[in-house]
Amino acid sequence: MTSTVTRLPRTAALRDRLLRLAGAVTTPLLPEDYLDLIDPLRSGAALRGRILAVTPQTRDAATLTLRPGRGWRGHTPGQYVRLGVDVDGVRQWRAYSVTSVPGRDQPITVTVKAIPDGVVSTHLVRRIRPGTVVQLDQAQGDFVLPRPVPRRILFVTAGSGITPVMAMLRAGAHRDADVVLVHSAPTAADVIFGAELRDLAAQGAFRLVERHTDAAGPLTADQLAALVPDHLDRRTWACGPLGLLDAVEAHWAAHDRADRLHTERFRPTVVAPGEGGEVTLTRTAVTLPADGATPILDASEAAGVLMPSGCRMGICYGCVLPLRQGAVRDLRTGAVTTAAPGDGVLIQTCVSAAAGACDIEH
Amino acid sequence: MQNKSHNPIAHLTPADIEQLGKELDAIRDRVVASRGERDAAYIRRVIATQRKLELGSRAVLLFSLFPPAWVVGTAGLAAAKILENMEIGHNVLHGQWDWMRDPKIHSTTWEWDSVSPADQWKHSHNELHHTYTNVIGKDNDLGYGIMRVDEDQRWHPMHLGQPLWNFVNACFFEYGIAAYDLELGRNLKKGRHRDPGFRARARAVGRKIRRQVLKDYVLHPLLSGPSFLSTLAATFTANLIRNLWTHSVIMCGHFPSGVETFAKTSIEGETRGEWYLRQMLGSANISGSRLLHVMTGNLSFQIEHHLFPDLPSNRYQEIAPEVRALFARYGLTYTTGSLPKQVASAWWKIIRLSLPNRRATPAVEQSPAPALTAG
Numbered sequence: 001m002t003s004t005v006t007r008l009p010r011t012a013a014l015r016d017r018l019l020r021l022a023g024a025v026t027t028p029l030l031p032e033d034y035l036d037l038i039d040p041l042r043s044g045a046a047l048r049g050r051i052l053a054v055t056p057q058t059r060d061a062a063t064l065t066l067r068p069g070r071g072w073r074g075h076t077p078g079q080y081v082r083l084g085v086d087v088d089g090v091r092q093w094r095a096y097s098v099t100s101v102p103g104r105d106q107p108i109t110v111t112v113k114a115i116p117d118g119v120v121s122t123h124l125v126r127r128i129r130p131g132t133v134v135q136l137d138q139a140q141g142d143f144v145l146p147r148p149v150p151r152r153i154l155f156v157t158a159g160s161g162i163t164p165v166m167a168m169l170r171a172g173a174h175r176d177a178d179v180v181l182v183h184s185a186p187t188a189a190d191v192i193f194g195a196e197l198r199d200l201a202a203q204g205a206f207r208l209v210e211r212h213t214d215a216a217g218p219l220t221a222d223q224l225a226a227l228v229p230d231h232l233d234r235r236t237w238a239c240g241p242l243g244l245l246d247a248v249e250a251h252w253a254a255h256d257r258a259d260r261l262h263t264e265r266f267r268p269t270v271v272a273p274g275e276g277g278e279v280t281l282t283r284t285a286v287t288l289p290a291d292g293a294t295p296i297l298d299a300s301e302a303a304g305v306l307m308p309s310g311c312r313m314g315i316c317y318g319c320v321l322p323l324r325q326g327a328v329r330d331l332r333t334g335a336v337t338t339a340a341p342g343d344g345v346l347i348q349t350c351v352s353a354a355a356g357a358c359d360i361e362h
Numbered sequence: 363m364q365n366k367s368h369n370p371i372a373h374l375t376p377a378d379i380e381q382l383g384k385e386l387d388a389i390r391d392r393v394v395a396s397r398g399e400r401d402a403a404y405i406r407r408v409i410a411t412q413r414k415l416e417l418g419s420r421a422v423l424l425f426s427l428f429p430p431a432w433v434v435g436t437a438g439l440a441a442a443k444i445l446e447n448m449e450i451g452h453n454v455l456h457g458q459w460d461w462m463r464d465p466k467i468h469s470t471t472w473e474w475d476s477v478s479p480a481d482q483w484k485h486s487h488n489e490l491h492h493t494y495t496n497v498i499g500k501d502n503d504l505g506y507g508i509m510r511v512d513e514d515q516r517w518h519p520m521h522l523g524q525p526l527w528n529f530v531n532a533c534f535f536e537y538g539i540a541a542y543d544l545e546l547g548r549n550l551k552k553g554r555h556r557d558p559g560f561r562a563r564a565r566a567v568g569r570k571i572r573r574q575v576l577k578d579y580v581l582h583p584l585l586s587g588p589s590f591l592s593t594l595a596a597t598f599t600a601n602l603i604r605n606l607w608t609h610s611v612i613m614c615g616h617f618p619s620g621v622e623t624f625a626k627t628s629i630e631g632e633t634r635g636e637w638y639l640r641q642m643l644g645s646a647n648i649s650g651s652r653l654l655h656v657m658t659g660n661l662s663f664q665i666e667h668h669l670f671p672d673l674p675s676n677r678y679q680e681i682a683p684e685v686r687a688l689f690a691r692y693g694l695t696y697t698t699g700s701l702p703k704q705v706a707s708a709w710w711k712i713i714r715l716s717l718p719n720r721r722a723t724p725a726v727e728q729s730p731a732p733a734l735t736a737g
Binding site for chain 2: 026029092310313
């Protein structure tokens with residue numbers, strides 16, 4: 001016992017020393033910069049995944065099978081993973097639910113629905129090729145079933161909102177519980193995993209209620225109550241567009257059962273660029289109003305914040321700071337750059353004006 | 363003696379200059395709008411090639427006792443170091459690839475194979491040199507503060523030795539840049555060596571030098587075992603070749619004849635169009651093959667680079683014909699020439715200006731540069 005305790009720090013120290021030596025040999029680069037040339041998925045590398053296959057699912061959805069790097073710590077059904085994909089040369093991050101069953105050294109799958117004007121989703125469904133290496137984050141999210149699994153469960157989903165639930169069903173949620181799934185999609189052909197769901201339902205795994213909204217219109221809370229009379233007695237997980245989630249949350253809250261409802265919002269912040277907005281400098285903890293014509297650098301300095309700066313004309317990149325969320329507009333081109341929470345899009349503050357509320361790390 | 367009494371922009375009205383600015387903005391906007399996958403693939407390919415070349419050359423140098431290995435390894439390492447400094451380091455640190463949002467290829471995270479720390483170089487180069495290009499007294503790149511490279515710079519007996527200073531600077535160019543970024547001469551002369559900001563920056567340079575020297579002159583020679591001394595000589599030679607090459611390329615950018623300089627007063631209240639015009643007149647290109655352009659980091663398109671310092675370097679060659687046509691249309695001289703011609707021209711200027719000359723307008727100090735408010 002004691003020997004293990006003493007040996008561990010010693011190997012750690014040796015490893016540390018070797019790494020430092022390797023770093024001294026490769027400076028100013030890191031050893032990983034060379035190792036990435038050989039194996040970008042090796043253990044110890046920044047987490048990445050290689051696309052193994054792209055399988056069409058419906059006319060506008062496809063399933064991507066990925067081999068995650070060796071640093072992948074696995075996922076719990078219902079969790080999502082952030083994917084960093086280069087679209088037109090620009091790295092874009094988006095979150096997608098993992099739809100595969102967890103397993104050691106297994107590839108993972110995500111199912112993506114191409115949304116109109118969706119830069120990343122369209123790229124993933126229509127253009128990406130097997131062999132491409134994408135960036136990954138570890139799985140996260142608390143839209144998961146508790147242990148032990150509740151006896152009665154209701155899933156309310158729409159569109160690609162089925163994806164986290166599919167992972168739970170594939171992992172066998174219905175084996176320990178009485179499950180009802182109410183799923184909405186425009187038509188029967190648009191139901192992602194339609195054949196698989198109907199198969200399982202036919203085998204009696206769970207009760208499936210399909211709602212085809214092109215013909216029947218969007219599902220209302222009252223209709224849901226009629227379809228599943230005991231819905232308030234079930235622990236409920238809902239995932240889908242904002243309209244559906246808002247209706248469901250209001251219904252459960254009105255009946256004082258909000259604690260039995262779990263929701264997952266797919267696109268929590270849709271940034272609609274406007275003219276100007278409140279700029280929050282997160283480390284300095286300063287919030288200031290900025291108009292749509294004044295560079296954030298100038299507005300911040302006018303508010304007394306000491307900002308990094310340089311040429312003040314957009315050429316030297318001495319003023320670059322991470323935009324954590326919100327939208328800014330490039331005053332030279334009018335191009336809008338947006339960031340969702342968790343992003344760190346680097347922007348030039350000397351030529352960027354606020355286009356809505358934004359958080360900048362400084 | 364170069365005649366500097368003429369004004370190369372006397373024929374342009376302020377409206378012309380604003381129109382010129384708009385046309386250049388349009389070129390820039392078009393490139394920005396079309397940046398994409400092809401450009402990203404280009405820089406990633408250059409970076410991968412450079413890393414493989416460096417790794418391969420260092421591996422060959424493990425056997426540098428064997429003369430063919432010494433020659434191949436040294437040549438490869440010199441080429442890798444040149445690529446790293448020019449097409450990759452210089453351009454990444456300019457923010458040319460920041461639009462990809464790849465934290466591994468970004469001006470804020472990149473560190474380069476040079477003794478000057480990236481952040482100090484970004485300040486002196488991107489902020490001072492590119493903003494105040496060729497403005498006497500503001501742009502220290504004009505002779506790096508040790509040489510006289512313009513008729514309008516005041517002569518001092520020290521300048522008699524400048525051909526020698528320039529040669530020594532060329533051999534140890536990366537150290538020259540580090541000293542220059544630190545403004546070492548000025549800070550020591552003004553007794554600012556105790557200033558905490560200066561000391562912190564000097565310590566950062568010291569740390570960078572230690573890391574670079576440890577790698578090139580201790581660790582890699584040690585890894586070569588019996589080839590220790592020959593690997594040390596090989597690395598020194600590769601650094602020397604890299605230094606001479608980068609120094610030559612950079613001299614060609616602003617020193618050859620035909621390049622204009624500007625007075626401090628001429629840039630007060632400068633418009634965007636006037637700033638563009640100063641970049642056009644203050645830079646010179648090098649003509650040559652595709653390989654030459656890559657090895658110069660596309661600084662062979664110095665004019666295009668100075669107009670648009672943050673556009674991806676692979677695009678300079680593409681917009682060059684258009685930029686050149688613009689020069690012709692506005693009656694301006696597009697200064698260019700082969701590498702030997704431009705290097706010779708720059709060296710001749712340094713030799714010539716080591717001696718005093720008659721100033722074009724001797725009465726007022728630093729005034730005869732083209733005033734940018736034509737009319």
